[in-house]
Amino acid sequence: MTETDSNVYDVVVLGAGPVGENVADRTRAAGLSTAVVESELVGGECSYWACMPSKALLRPVIAQSDARHLPGLAEAVQGPLDTARVLARRNEVTKDWHDDGQVSWLDGIGADLYRGHGRLAGDRTVEVTGPDGTRKVLTARHAVAVCTGSRAVVPDLPGIDQVKPWTSREATSAQAAPGRLVVVGGGVVATEMATAWQALGSRVTLLVRGKGLLNRMEPFVGEMVAQSLTEAGADVRTGTAVTSVTREDGTVVVVTDQGERIEADEILFATGRAPRSDDIGLDTIGLEPGSWLETDDSLRVRDSEWLYAVGDINHRVLLTHQGKYQARIAGAAIAARAFGSAEPDTGAWGAHAATADHGAVPQVVFTDPEAAAVGLSLAEAEQAGHRVRAVDYDISWIAGAYLYGEDYRGQARMVVDLEREILLGVTFVGPGVSELIHSATVAVVGQVPISRLWHAVPSYPTISEVWLRLLETFRDS
Template identity: 80%
Template sequence: MTDTETIEYDVVVLGAGPVGENVADRTRAAGLATAVVESELVGGECSYWACMPSKALLRPVIARADARRVPGLRRSVQGPLDTAAVLDHRDDYTSHWKDDGQVSWLAGIGAELHRGHGRLAGPRTVAVTGADGTERRLAARHAVAVCTGSRAALPDLPGLSDVKPWTSREATSARSVPGRLIVVGGGVVATEMATVWQALGARVTLLVRGKGLLPRMEPFAGELIAEALTEAGADLRTGTSVRSVTRGADGTVVAVTDGGDRIEADEILFATGRAPRTDDIGLHTVGLEPGSWLDVDDSLQVTGTNWLYAVGDVNHRALLTHQGKYQARIAGAAISARAAGVPILESDPWGAHAATADHHAVPQVVFTDPEAAAVGLSLAEAQQAGHRVRAVDVDLSSVAGAGLYADGYRGRARMVVDLEEEILRGMTLVGPGVGELIHSATIAVAGQVPLSRLWHAVPSYPTISEVWLRLLEAYRDN
């Protein structure tokens, strides 16, 4: 094969993270010849720098916190975490940043992997530049799926690149614990990484531009997590922006806030948002703007095209791995149906060709201590959407199962009820262990289950899930 030879496939997938892998899995299952292009590690951000390493780091932290709230265990877990063991546990879950297993999986489904940087080179064509500079062209008979994900977005601060700040990648892959860590941001990455590194011994200063943490959730979620971080020893400052950052010859980072405060640390993490990884993938060759989020319909086909798909973070519908994988299953089915000449959207009673969960039933768990979990709309979002709603709140400490789970259990649950249809528009829970409760709420929201039916879904006693009974009682009786 020469460097200029064009190889034909039915489908070319740009990006081999969980989203790209799932698109390829579905198209291969339908018998379509599929190529996957990856410039880094097969398995993507989630496997090596996001979901897996962050949760591997957090699990020992949360387990120790839970044990400290249980009689008979409290005295046994007062010492520090074994940092080396925690980091080794993280390394195991990232396969030590080697992708052999993921490559074998791709080969097992019959997809062909092309290593290198992939760029669109016109309609249905992808040019792949290898590490040695050679180029090959892949032509797609039916579809190209852009699954390149997102990257950390850094603020426009003079000299920031010279400081070499942490992003989510460095925060989840660091080899040692910094003595002092500044975390800039108040979202999921900021709160989770502040939780991890504070527990591992760093002195954490959390600088939040807004009024509180987790601004996309109900306000009480951020409030409870802020209380816990402060009690753990973190210095939390809200309404604070960073004006400048420098790193001295001794390696010390100095951040100056808009209020004039000067904060010193060993490392600084910016967790200030995400940007699409579309700036260098050849979008201009097909009339699209480089660096932009890509607009799609519910089959994940890019607006104005009949061959290009954008799946996962790049379409900005829901920047979560589980939602990206959900979209990938939809996109793979839609691509396969169109390739076979089968009408989509109406051809499957499961709605397998339309991603509708992204519109009203997106679940998310923040793995802090306490955990925060939410699905659907917050009260404010439901009101802004024009729904006539009512919020029903329950203190989780009133639930018998919560008291058994932990002494002094602190938590709160809220369901947002549509008063006209008497269904749930959203649910938020904060407290130890609530992440495992959110799927029941997701079913209720996605299925638009009437509250009158939920009344007959009896929660097991004594579990924290009995909060459902307390919420329904509070709605019915008031």
């Protein structure tokens, strides 16, 4: 029998990714003692296998593309990217998959870190099994926050284990570019990784089951990204599903429902996410192992007084920045309930309510061109029953866009609620548009009236002048 220790804290956090870190930061700032349990690296998926390494791979790709469209600079950057140096820089960004710096940060806020696998073991109790088999029992006076995130889903195809396919983890941490790469999927991971590896020397074939790419955004976004990938040399095939995949003498052989046979060196499945809740002891408190955890807007699990689920695990929005937003809300709500000085403000836009999860979520896709959106698309707004109008503008007509080069391609759309004359959603696609999205987020979250947006004057000559042109188009249509 291994040794068992017991420790009591105000709050126990399962998972030390960005979400868990932010819950711990907020509860510690409020004066609550906090323990954090992590089985892998402190900093989580985002720091080592998602946001940061993927953008480290993509930044040179986008910078080179921008340069190649600018006369005077284009001639100086005609050669291929230095793939080895790009990968080395990616390794620097991930600190070579060492988490010393983030461990120091946790120490700095006064949270106690427990390395090992954490499982719920009944009411307000977490059992941690360390790497050496030692068990520690942690008890939470006020709250346990589950911040274990999600994992990539690989389809259940015969022999898939022998193929050893890539998921997002392998795609962002690979130390060499495969000569031929098949990417299965049409969402953010698929399009970003297809963009990166095509530019870093792989011959990419992108297989998309649906009609187009990035189907949660406005249709013109996926169309423009697909066109750019094709021009870069990728083979983009829509309406195509994988029926079998094998590895023969080191070569991946993919067969599609069109009867096509495709050979590659590696295959990446970017086909969705599942909750990391299979083995965290949900059964000990009457919940289903492997399930998403439903919460209220304070991120407290339904029908529980002490269990919180924050970030991907609650399936509200699977984005790091939105998970960190939820963490700030959850930390404040936990503290308010712990001290009991006042009932938490869980009304719409209250201090303890994650209201922005409902229809005001921003996202950037770092493809070439970039895509950025916040709020509802036209189809989503119409489906929700709003009386709306889509207002479109070609960003290439903006003086600031012309400075990027004569062949700038981009599109903007705002979805206007005609009853209240506010914005329900905004979408941009084109070089440099990622820096536009926060202004759109402020307009959507703040429900700023169109009449007031006229007084938010964009600087000239910047791409942000598209705001003025959208307003003029709305006025004149």
